Amino acid sequence: MALSSLAAAQGYQLDFSPSALKGPATGTPNEVLVLATPHLSQLPASFDATNLQLLNDRLASWKPQAIAIEALSGMQCDFLRRFPHRYKESIASYCWDLAPAPAATGLDVPAAAAQAEQLLAAWPAAPSASQRRHLAAVFLAGGERAPAVVQWLRLPESERQAGDGLDATLVEQLRTLEGKRDESYQIAARLAARLGHERVYAMDDQSADSISTDRKAYGEAVMKAWDNPATKKRMRANEELNKRLGTPDDVLAMYRAHNGPGVGRLVFDSDFGAALNEPSPQRFGRNYVGYWETRNLRMVANIRDVLTARPGSRLLVVVGASHKAYFDAYLHQMHDVCLADVAALLR
Template identity: 35%
Template sequence: MLFSYKPLPFATACTAPFSGRYRLHNQIKPGLGPGLLGRRAAWQGLLAGLVLALSACKANQAGPGAAARLASTEVGRPFDPAAVRPQLALAPTQVLVLGLTHLDTAPANFQVSWLEPVLCRLRAYKPDVILTEAMSGEQVMALDAYAAYHGTAGRYAGPTLSMAKAAQADLKLTASQALVEANSLCQKGGLTPANRRHLASLFVAAAEPFSATVQWMRLAPAERIAADGVSPALVKTLNSFAGLRNEIVSMAARVAADVGLERLYGAGDHLSDVASPSSEAMKAVVAAEPGLTDLFNHNTPEFRAVPEEAMKLAAASEIMSVFKWKNSLRFGRLDADAQCQSMLRSDKAGRTGRQWVAAWEAQNLRMAVAIREATAPIAGGRALLIVGAAHKPYVEAYLRTFADVELVSVPAMLEAKPAGCAE
C-alpha cells in the first residue's frame, strides 16, 4: 500500500511534535498503482510538504526578537572602511599632520627664519594639498549668514569677513561666485602676474585671504601693485598678511608658494561651537574640580619630566626638539588625557564636561572631513595639515578610519636629512 500525507491545521502543525505534524493515510494514489514509481512519488510529496511546513513555522515564529537573535549569532568583525587599505590597487593617499604651538604665542624674540630646518623638510615632502586651522571661506560666510544662531562670525574671522565684503563689492561678485572663478583660474596654468593679482582679489572675495597670500608671495615684489582687481587698500592688507608671524602664513603659505601650489585649504571649524557649554558653566566645572587647572596647564609630573618649560621656541636651537615633542605619540596621549579625557573621568565635571568633549570631538571630526574632501582629487598624492598640537591626536585617530589615507610620521620626517636641509 502507498502512503499519502494530509497536513494538520496550521496552528497544530507548528506546535505539535514533529513526528505528529503529518498523518499518514493508507490509501492508494490514483493512477500510480503499487509500483516503485508510485512509492517514489508519494515520498517526494511527503518531503515537499515537510519543507513547506517548516518554512511556514519559522516565518510564524520570527517575531520582533528574531533580528536580535540572528545578530547575536553572527561571527566576524564589524565593518571597517580602513580594512581595505592593504588591498588598494594604487598607493594610498598620504597625510602628514604637523602639530605645533601657535606661533603667535611664541616669545617676542622668536624669528621666523628659525623655522627653516622644518620648512626645508616640508618642501622635501612635496605636498599636493596644504590645509590649515583657518576656517574655509564657505564656513566664514555661513557663520555670517547664520549670525543669529552662531553669534558674530567676526569674533572668529573679523579681518577675513571685512576684507571679503569689500572685495565682493569691488568685483560685484558673491563669495561663492568668486570661489568658482578662482578655482577655474587655478586650473588654467601658466599664470601671468596679472592673473595672480586677479586671483588674489578673487580669493579675498571668497573669504580665503590666506590663499590670496599664496598668490601674493608668488609675485615678484615689483608686481605686488594695485591692478587687476586689487585696490590700493588691498595691496596694503596683502602686504601685511604676507608678514604675519603665524603658522598659516609663515609656514603653510610659504611652503605652498615654494612648491608651486596655488592655494591653501581651511580645515578649521567653529560650527561646532554651538554645542559647547557656556564659559560660565566651564568656569563652574574648573572651580568644582581644581585639579583640572593643573592638567590643562600641563602642570603634572609627566609633563614636568620633559621639561616643557625649556621648550618655548625662545632660541633657534629649540625648534627641532619642540616640533619633535609636540608630534610625538607620548605628547598626544598625555595632552588628550589632560585636556579631554580627564573631564570624562570627573564626577564633578558631569554633563558639562561631557558636553565640552562632544563639541571638541565634533570639531576635530569636521577637520578630518575637510582633509578627506581636499584629498579626493589627489588620490595617491600627499597632503599636509598644519594645526595646533592639541588637535593632532584626535584628527589622526579619525583619519585612520578612512579607506584611502595613510598617516605619515612627523618625527620620522623631522629626523630625515634631505639634501640641503640643516639639522
C-alpha cells in the same frame, strides 16, 4: 547601573574595521602627513619666524602636493554669518571683515568661490602677474586669505602691487598677512609658494560651536577639570621649549617635541579626559568633549574631501598640537588614506 552599562558597552566587539581594509590594490595611495604646531601667535614676542627655515626645509623635502591649514573657509564663514544667534562669537574670533574685497572686486563670497574654481580649472602653466593678482583679489573676496597670500608670494617682488582687482587696501592686507605670526602663512603659505602650489586648503570647522545656557558655570567647570598634574606637566614642558627658540635648530627641536611619542595621551589626560569625568550636574565637561570630537571629525572630513579630488597625492596638514593625535586616529580609519610619520621626518 552606570558602571555595568559602561562594561557592557565596552564588551561589544566590532567585526569590521575600516582601517584593516586599505586600498587601492594598485596605484599610488593617498599619503597624509599631520604636523602638530604651536600657534605661532602664542609664542614669546621674541620668536623670529625666519627660524622656521629648517622645519620648512624638512617639510619641503617630503614634497607634499597639497597643504591643508587650520582656518575657516570663506564659505563656512558665510554660513556662520547666516546664524548669528548661535555663532556670533565664532564669527568674531575666526572670520574677518570682507568689506574691502567685495568693494574692490564686485564679488560676494559665493560668486568669488565659484570664480576661483573656474579660474583654477583653466589655470595656465605659466600665469601672468596680472592673472595672479586677479586670483589673489578673488580669493580675498571669497574669504580665503591664505590662498591669496600664496598667489602674492608667487609674484615677483616687483609685481607685488595694486592692479587687476587688488586696490591699495587689499595690497596692504596682503603685506600684513605675509608677515603675520601665524603658521598658516609662515609655514603653509610659504611652503605652498615654494613648491609651486596655487593655493592652500582651509579645513577648520567651527559649526559645532554653541552658546552654553550658563557660560560662567560652564567655563568654571572646564577650567577646574584642567587643573590637574598632566596640565601642569604640559605647561612646564612648553615653558622650557619656549625659552629656547633663538635658532632654527631650537625651533626644529620644539617641533620634534610637539610631534613626539606620548604627546597625544598627555593632551588627553590634561584636557579632554579630565573634562570627560568632570562632575557638574549639567555635565559641562561632556558637552565640551562632544564639541571637540565633532569639530575634529568635521575637520578630518574636510581633509578627506581635499584628497577625493586628487587620488594618489601627498597632503600635508598643519594643525594645532592638540588636534594631531585625533587627526591621526580618525584619518587612519579611512580606506584610502595612509599616514606618514612626521616624527621620522623631523629627526
